[in-house]
Amino acid sequence: MSTPSVEQLRFNMIEQQIRPWDVLDPEILGLLQKVRREEFVPPAHLGLAFADLMIPLRGRPDEAMRLGQVMLEPKMEARLLQEVSPRPHEKALEVGAGSGYMAALLAGRAQRVITLEIEPELAKMARDNLQRAGIRNAEVREADGSQGLAAEGPFDVIVLSGSVADVPQALLQQLKVGGRLATITGGEPVMRATLITRTGEATFTTAQRWDTLAPRLVKFPEPSRFSF
Incomplete structure (x- = not known):
């Protein structure tokens, strides 16, 4: 039996993982074909792309x-993209x-994307990956994103690529009216995807x-734990 090609693996990902998760927007499905996920995966884990x-x-x-230093599952990234x-x-x-990778997907639909990363090594990885992919409308900034980026707001779309206990008010205030x-x-044990x-x-x-x-994003507040 021959080894599946990269394009066959990408097709299988879309048809067997993503489409069954109710990601049905044809533009998003087309974008998942176009943005090469394997180019955003660390070389050591390329076989898992x-x-x-x-x-x-x-x-x-x-x-x-x-x-929280992970790529989320392809179906999760695609569904969050479809939600916003x-x-x-x-x-x-x-x-x-x-x-x-998520910034690349957002950049395929939006006019401009700013993505914040608190870990310097990952900020460099994201910047290099986006540059190699030829994506010019996504900018990586090394910053603590727990309070958003008020100086550049308001935004039409905000995506938190990980889990938080609650969404800080400071971030909600950076949404435009009509923004998502x-x-x-x-x-744990139950989290909810939230729009x-x-x-x-x-x-x-x-x-x-x-x-x-999903793993926690760092620096976001956690609820107080009282002991009696």
């Missing part, structure tokens, strides 16, 4: 998971650049779409 799992980006896998549905005139902010924020909220839409100057709607698990 199209697998239905998280990929550690540096160091030991357990440490990478603890620090960037449009060609819009500006997007991502927190947690990682390898730069997607992330994963809550704590927040700003419907007015002081009003927001929240929809929790499906149960999942």
